[in-house]
Amino acid sequence: MTAQYESARREFAWDRPDHYNFARDTVDRLARERPGQRAMLWVDDSGTERELDFNHFSERSSRVANMLAAAGVRRGDRVVVLLTRQVAWWEVVTACLKMGAVAAPGTTQLSAKDIAYRVGAAEAVCVVTDASCADKVDAVAADCDTLHSRILVGGAREGWIDYDGASVSASAAFTPVDTAAEEDALCYFTSGTTGYPKMCIHNHLYALGHETTGRYWLDLSDDDLHWNISDTGWAKAAWSSYFAPWLRGAALFVHHTSGFDPAASLAMFGRYPITSFCGAPTVYRMFVQQPLADYAFDKLRSCVGAGEPLNPEVIERWRRATGLTIRDGYGQTETTLLCGNMLDVAARPGSMGKPSPGIELAVIDDAGNPLPPGAEGDVAVRVKPAPPLGLFKEYRGQPEKTAACFRGDWYITGDRARCDEDGYFWFVSRADDVILSAGYRIGPFEVESALLEHPAVIESAVVASPDPDRGEVVKAFIVLAGGYEAGPELEREIKDHVKRVTAPYKYPRKIAFVEELPKTVSGKIRRVELRDAEWRE
The missing domain is CATH 3.40.50.12780 (ANL, N-terminal domain)
Known part of the structure; x- marks a missing residue:
């Protein structure tokens, strides 16, 4: 089976039309060519279908x-x-x-x-x-x-x-x-x-770039009903709830609900003919806490996860219950699927998988040189002589941040990893301080800015803290202004304040009141020191 993947890697070539419009070239075309073919099965909590x-x-x-x-x-x-x-x-x-x-x-x-x-x-x-x-x-x-x-x-x-x-x-x-x-x-x-x-x-070619996402990772065809649990506000919805399935002619299963309920979600697999599923690691972690033997998975044939590395023990518990291995994939808002555990390649639990066809992926050093197997470095995508389809154009209005993503012939993802002798990539850490919590990407600056709007907060530092269900949660280290006393009541007040002034998913689930924050000689807060201490503990 690995031979099929290797053949796809050798033979794959991007189609680069001068003009492309997904609405016209995919949606309208499918409407003409396949009249009556299901595109979506939509259900809600009230029983509407x-x-x-x-x-x-x-x-x-x-x-x-x-x-x-x-x-x-x-x-x-x-x-x-x-x-x-x-x-x-x-x-x-x-x-x-x-x-x-x-x-x-x-x-x-x-x-x-x-x-x-x-x-x-x-x-x-x-x-x-x-x-x-x-x-x-x-x-x-x-x-x-x-x-x-x-x-x-x-x-x-x-x-x-x-x-x-x-x-x-x-x-x-x-x-x-x-x-x-x-x-x-x-x-x-x-x-x-x-x-x-x-x-x-x-x-517009970003849409066409998801051909590899749908074909080689999700492994979709026109008789599939694919369910992706993702907020429509995130790029993962573009990946797995829109472009990739419809490029493959597959139908979408959409559960419109006010909040995630693992038991209600698991019941969907027995109620509807869902053949393919994509969820964030948090979803799977909550699934395996349920009595999985009570649920039916008769139609389900494929499961993938994305957003952060998934624990091997969760993958094994899901496999024992369903007979299916959760195949991790890796990509970003800025890209399509860069690598993944493809269906026709032996999955290695905990691995990011192998590069997608059409993607030259490597672990490189500071000079832009690919590193040997086992060495830790920056995850990078070759963009010369031509970038792969799906790579973002720019960070609009921030040319310096756009330029910082490139090193020689490579686009730098901002993640650190190593590659083994067999070509599987293994995530090590992020190169920055961004927090990935339950599939949400949270910048510390945004939370720190919200915290500073509270009169009790004179200074703060926000980092990722490990969590068994969400992977990571936001933790805030706070220096209090004079006249305020640390305690549970103030902690609740500060959490509620952050929920009000910014998106609720960004609030710090953990708070530590401290006398001072670690800083560099020039006065910059050393978030890395706080984050490393969290993960060591």
């Missing part, structure tokens, strides 16, 4: 594109999309691609301040959301100079366009824009070590 074909998304995206155009959205404009797993999310993103607008998805957990930053940084002209974020958008709209249209899904509101009514009345006739391959298509905000989130820009 909707089975939708590709024609639905082809037609609805055309109507939504006309609605957006009537609202003043033009080719190249940015549209912030803040929706949960409603069908409208897929309709709006497809419509943006179809008309040449740039979709900027975000989680509905964002605070009003977060939304204002994203709208302002992207110079967005339109926000599409529902009641969960409407108040927050209204609270900052006056400060967002470029924002001229607000569209509400699931109801009517003064000053907003009614998505349901306006899209239904819009024409179903729309000629897709013949977008150039290098035109902007998506804008994702990704947290870093310093400063507010960076705008990661992808071109």
